[in-house]
Amino acid sequence: MKKLTTLVSAAALTVASLPALGASPWMVENNTTKSECSDCHMAYAPGFLPERSWLAIMNNLSDHFGEDASLGDAARQEISNYLVAVAPKELRGVSSIAVPLRITDLRWFRGEHGSRLRNRAENNPNIGTMSNCTGCHRGAERGFFDDD
Amino acid sequence: MKTKLIITTGAALLFAAGVLANAQRDAIVASLASQAGVSSFNADAGRAMFLGNFTGGKEATPSCTSCHTNNPQAQGRTRVGKVIEPMAVSRNPERFTDPEKVEKWFRRNCTSVLGRECTAEEKGNFLAFMISQ
Numbered sequence: 001m002k003k004l005t006t007l008v009s010a011a012a013l014t015v016a017s018l019p020a021l022g023a024s025p026w027m028v029e030n031n032t033t034k035s036e037c038s039d040c041h042m043a044y045a046p047g048f049l050p051e052r053s054w055l056a057i058m059n060n061l062s063d064h065f066g067e068d069a070s071l072g073d074a075a076r077q078e079i080s081n082y083l084v085a086v087a088p089k090e091l092r093g094v095s096s097i098a099v100p101l102r103i104t105d106l107r108w109f110r111g112e113h114g115s116r117l118r119n120r121a122e123n124n125p126n127i128g129t130m131s132n133c134t135g136c137h138r139g140a141e142r143g144f145f146d147d148d
Numbered sequence: 149m150k151t152k153l154i155i156t157t158g159a160a161l162l163f164a165a166g167v168l169a170n171a172q173r174d175a176i177v178a179s180l181a182s183q184a185g186v187s188s189f190n191a192d193a194g195r196a197m198f199l200g201n202f203t204g205g206k207e208a209t210p211s212c213t214s215c216h217t218n219n220p221q222a223q224g225r226t227r228v229g230k231v232i233e234p235m236a237v238s239r240n241p242e243r244f245t246d247p248e249k250v251e252k253w254f255r256r257n258c259t260s261v262l263g264r265e266c267t268a269e270e271k272g273n274f275l276a277f278m279i280s281q
Contacts, residue, residue, distance in 0.1 A: 038230075040226040040227070040228055040230055041226065041228035041229075041230055042230075062259070063206075066206050066207060066208040066209070066227075067206060067208065067209060067227070067256070067260045068206070068255070068256040068257070068259040068260045069256060070255065070256060070259075071252075072252075126229075127229060128225070128228075128229035129227070129228055129229050131228045131229070132228055132229035132230070135229060
């Protein structure tokens with residue numbers, strides 16, 4: 001009985017140390033992450049990249065895909081912690097030694113978005129780049145991409 | 149009578165919000181002036197910086213206009229396609245009212261465009277130009 005109590009309280013502790021019960025990797029649920037990461041683009045959900053990729057991105061914000069996206073230490077730390085807590089350790093189709101930085105370079109992404117579609121999106125001034133999810137997927141920020 | 153009261157109150161509130169925004173912006177400009185050791189800023193120098201092309205920064209952003217367009221009253225677009233609201237205070241009264249936000253974006257964008265942080269004088273000139281627009 002004592003064993004069971006210990007087990008239950010250990011489990012409770014583990015759950016309590018997580019950022020949010022049942023945090024979804026498919027939408028950004030941390031407010032700092034949501035606001036800071038959506039200044040220039042949609043705040044991409046943690047599930048799209050493995051943990052090591054997010055850390056590589058968060059540790060090089062002063063050269064963020066060709067722009068300075070540096071943050072104060074407190075915000076940077078909070079966002080990193082959130083991403084580490086929610087992002088997957090490994091991503092299907094990604095080698096465990098690879099550190100992909102662009103979601104748009106992942107094999108599944110290129111498969112879903114062929115070259116003809118890419119050209120059409122990039123030549124549409126309202127979309128402009130494949131990184132602009134909401135240009136086509138209206139529900140992208142809520143994790144809905146099945147509207148294509 | 150009631151409608152008139154509501155309209156008057158609404159107008160007064162809008163006016164008050166405008167006065168507050170102006171006061172917040174003035175405080176930012178005053179702080180830059182004291183850092184720069186000047187009594188006023190030069191909007192023309194701010195315009196020149198806004199329209200200028202630079203080589204010291206990052207390749208994708210040689211100018212402020214790369215994202216903001218050369219018209220401060222128009223919407224701009226980030227490199228990822230997201231709309232940027234106009235920089236001109238006349239079009240966007242919320243602009244330059246939050247000191248942290250102002251510092252954050254000067255830090256980032258001066259580094260991206262110029263390859264270094266801007267001086268207090270450059271920031272003040274830039275704000276003077278946007279306030280005049």
